[in-house]
Amino acid sequence: MQPQIILASQSPRRRELLTQIGVTYRVEVADIDETPRPDESPFELVQRLALEKAQAVWERSDKTLPVLGADTLGFVDHELLLKPLDFEDARRILKSLSHREHDILTAVALCSAQGQSVRLNHSRVWFRAITEAEIAAYWDSGEPQDKAGAYGIQGRAAIFIERLEGSHSGVMGLPLFETAQLLQAQGISLLS
Template structure:
């Protein structure tokens, strides 16, 4: 088994699956950062800042005790519809409100990827557009009861049951999942990390 090539600053099982999909061996270490938007902060600035802060927090916490120092990959995903951030729902009513709003509409998913190493931090943002078909209240309730939407930005998972709601996708499937592999590979290759 090859040695770890990087550290993933995320507890997301989806991000772990995506990195494993492209043959990377990695460690996982989460970062506890404040995710509240700053006053007047745009969605793009927010998602970039959060990805960067996650990667840098893990890089700093690992310090000099880990040699050689592995680069740290951080990522963050946000949905946007009519200027509203589509974050993880607080409860069923919040999820129902978001899913009703997305019903029959297009929304944007922004996922930022940050790679921190000895040379600093590089950040790339992926933008995708998702169009939902019209949803009924009964479908929304049944979907909530699967448990899937409860910890997902925008209250749905493209890789799960939520896929049946998606009429059209413009952009990156892996980006909507939470880690755009094209952009991730660009950052890793620029840092000298062999993908496969």
């Protein structure tokens, strides 16, 4: 099938989510500087990065297909939840999430001949208390080693999640409600 869009991401989760709603795509990875700017809030940062990813791929494309970019950021106590450097860093992150809530922001941006648009999804995730043994076992599973916030909601860490307020797909990395809004505004039919 012909692609309907270009996905400016190599995330397997974003690909799965687009496939889930029947969107055909081809992948072209954006290479941008993701360094936060001084005094940039997480809300500003995540939207800027999603848009810059879409813009970067749009600029080098033949301009026939819309380009979808996305970025996901978590934070707790004003600290960004980044990918862990090693086990000790993952342990520190997971302990900071244990028995409390944190925020996940996912922005999705679309660039096309009609212009550009960005949507933001804000979700809150509550973790139950996590033991030291669970943190060690989870690290040993290999799953948290390349995940921002040292966990993936779609994997084994789902057992830590007591409650979610917002979008499950947004926490995974592509909020489907907001994505559908952007695509439908471009005339891309999702249900036919």
